[in-house]
Amino acid sequence: MTSKRRLHHVWKRLRHIKPWYFLALAIISGLICIVALRSNNETMVSLRQAVYAADQHDTGTQAALTKLQAYVTAHMNTNLSSGNTSVYPPIQLKYTYDRLVLAQGQAVSDANGKIYTDAQHYCEQQNSTDISGHNRVPCIEQYVQSHTAKTAAAIPDALYKFDFVSPSWSPDLAGWTLFASVIFAALFVVTFVVGRWFKREVN
DSSP states (O other): OHHHHHHHHHHHHHTTSOHHHHHHHHHHHHHHHHHHHHHHHHHHHHHHHHHHHHHHHTSSHHHHHHHHHHHHTTSTTOOBOOTTTOSSOSEEOHHHHHHHHHHHHHHHHHHHHHHHHHHHHHHHHHTTTOSSOTTHHHHHHHHHHHTOOOOOOOOOGGGGEEOBOOOSSOSSHHHHHHHHHHHHHHHHHHHHHHHHHHHHHHO
């Protein structure tokens, strides 16, 4: 009997705690979390577009890329990882890479042109009496071969491809409201189950 009275006393205190309050708070927190997660993703998309624009116009690409990386790695629902289904990394600095390849090709072309010009000058000095220039051709060919004309080295495109992984949980609005919704949902379950048990035991 004493045990029954004690349970009744505890039940009088607990029955004022309504489980549905926790359920409502869990739903509200969950809705706010969804909105915040969407906002995180939209901000990521905006920053990614800024990287693409900077890459295309060759202005502030590194700063835009650093800003995107900092945001993605600090916020949920912003993942830019290749994963198992993607063939290429999601961020590719195509224009930067193309400009570098073009510049390198031009530099090699200029270097090869200089070798050929140097060969002509050298052979003219060696065969200054050759008016027709017939004997200079072998000389020029030999000079060019001995000085090895340069070829463009392959530039690893992996250096201009990036993927950034977002955290599973982040201490922002999305993260805290997700945490709150889980806690409120757990409190709803606990208070609902405990309340039903007390009600059955007391009655």
